[in-house]
Amino acid sequence: MxxxxxxxxxxxxxxxxxxxxxxxxxxxxxxxxxxxxxxxxxxxxxxxxxxxxxxxxxxxxxxxxxxxxxxxxxxxxxxxxxxxxxxxxxxxxxxxxxxxxxxxxxxxxxxxxxxxxxxxxxxxxxxxxxxxxxxxxxxxxxxxxxxxxxxxxxxxxxxxxxxxxxxxxxxxxxxxxxxxxxxxxxxxxxxxxxxxxxxxxxxxxxxxxxxxxxxxxxxxxxxxxxxxxxxxxxxxxxxxxxRNLLNVLDFLKKPNASELVSGTKDRVNLHDKFRTAIEAAFPGTIDQLAFVAREKMLAQQKKQSFWESATDANSGGFKFSF
Ligand SMILES: O=C(O)CCC(=O)C(=O)O
Known part of the structure; x- marks a missing residue:
């Protein structure tokens, strides 16, 4: 090197x-x-x-x-x-x-x-x-x-x-x-x-x-x-x-999961098995995480649209003032 x-x-x-x-x-x-x-x-x-x-x-x-x-x-x-x-x-x-x-x-x-x-x-x-x-x-x-x-x-x-x-x-x-x-x-x-x-x-x-x-x-x-x-x-x-449970569940659910999922024999059913096992061990957790993620996304969108409306799109300048 x-x-x-x-x-x-x-x-x-x-x-x-x-x-x-x-x-x-x-x-x-x-x-x-x-x-x-x-x-x-x-x-x-x-x-x-x-x-x-x-x-x-x-x-x-x-x-x-x-x-x-x-x-x-x-x-x-x-x-x-x-x-x-x-x-x-x-x-x-x-x-x-x-x-x-x-x-x-x-x-x-x-x-x-x-x-x-x-x-x-x-x-x-x-x-x-x-x-x-x-x-x-x-x-x-x-x-x-x-x-x-x-x-x-x-x-x-x-x-x-x-x-x-x-x-x-x-x-x-x-x-x-x-x-x-x-x-x-x-x-x-x-x-x-x-x-x-x-x-x-x-x-x-x-x-x-x-x-x-x-x-x-x-x-x-x-x-x-x-x-x-x-x-x-x-x-x-x-x-x-x-922190990454929802990501993993989304990944396992992809239509081409049989090619994407790795390290296990049953690639296609892993999503359902994992989701069911999580629901059994930690009831309500997935819904709760999905709720928090949605709230975060909405707050982010709101913040974005506030800043967009606060800037002058024509001049590219900042029109918000105190
Ligand atoms: O070679 C290494 O130590 C890195 C291993 C790695 O990137 C992995 O396990 O994903």
Whole structure:
């Protein structure tokens, strides 16, 4: 990575904030934040190393792209990997495969409301262990099912580039129905060919380097690209809270849900199952959230029309005066 690709660090950073502040300043307005030192206390921070993971995971195999590999084989590969797009271990069943790993971390306080849990075994994949050498990473994408996510670095560091939902990153071509994202180039090619192009954009991306112990909050719908700057180990979880429940329900109800919904077998019926389970567990919540959302929208419209009527459309000037 060229130094100039790493210089820009404009994400909002917070340390030790309250859940209320997180919700009102970041989750509610759907803005990214880097939570410094948020997982410093996880046992994984002290315990996890290549050697300890190989020992604890024994014969378990993990998903590495299209193949399954034991950790000793993966680390043997990744220690020597020199290619531009190294293989990346990304496993959604790591806790089921090695339950001990689940005891070495806990969900940070900000993300404890996880409404997909009402689906029990039928919930879509939601947690991944991510391991890869320097240069491995995730090219531009939006997270599945309109969920938000958190990503905690346990070892190494990651460069993040994020664009808000309404700004498609340069070089990325989503299909009109959003089911496919074509990012025709590798992460490195993206930096070489497109990173510079964002410099003059009004809506420049949110960027940072996330280090061990830190967590990045990825709000729903945000495009993101992530590249590991050194050998890295991370955990990420996708979740649904009250703040994005209506978004997720809308997403699951789309006519092409069978192509859009991911991480579960029953893609078509997920909406009805989820809605029914939420109604059973939290009666009235969906209607209440829909009511509040409608009120907010109306207030917004009222505010807008007030300002429109207060400005002089012909001159473009401001005619409101005290
Ligand atoms: O490579 C990473 O750590 C980022 C993972 C990611 O973007 C995701 O899980 O959506």
């Amino acid at each position: 060229k130094p100039e690709w790493l210089e820009r660090d404009n994400i909002q950073r917070r340390k030790g904030i309250s859940v209320e502040e997180f919700v009102s300043c970041f989750e509610e307005p759907n803005k990214p934040v880097l939570l410094e030192g948020c997982v410093d206390g996880w046992p994984a921070m002290k315990k996890w190393s290549k050697e300890s993971l190989i020992r604890v995971c024994g014969d378990a195999s993990f998903s590495v792209g299209p193949v399954e590999m034991k950790l000793d084989r993966f680390f043997h590969y990744s220690d020597l990997a020199k290619e531009e797009r190294p293989l990346y271990l990304f496993d959604p069943k790591f806790v089921e495969k090695v339950p001990e790993l689940g005891f070495d971390y806990e969900v940070p306080i900000y993300f404890r409301e996880d409404l997909f849990s009402v689906l029990g075994e039928e919930r879509p994949d939601f947690r991944w262990v991510i391991i890869g050498p320097a240069g491995s990473g995730s090219s531009f994408h939006v997270d599945p099912n309109s969920t938000s996510a958190w990503n905690a670095v346990i070892k190494g560091s990651k460069k993040w580039v994020m664009f808000p939902p309404e700004v498609v990153p340069p070089g990325v071509h989503p299909s009109p129905d959003g089911a496919e994202v074509a990012c025709p180039v590798s992460i490195m090619e993206w930096f070489m060919n497109f990173y510079g192009a964002c410099k003059d954009w009004k809506r420049r991306p949110v960027e940072c380097v996330c280090k061990a112990g830190d967590v990045v909050f990825v709000p729903n719908g945000w495009w993101h690209l992530v590249i590991n700057l050194e050998d890295s180990i991370a955990i990420t979880q996708n979740y649904v809270s009250r």
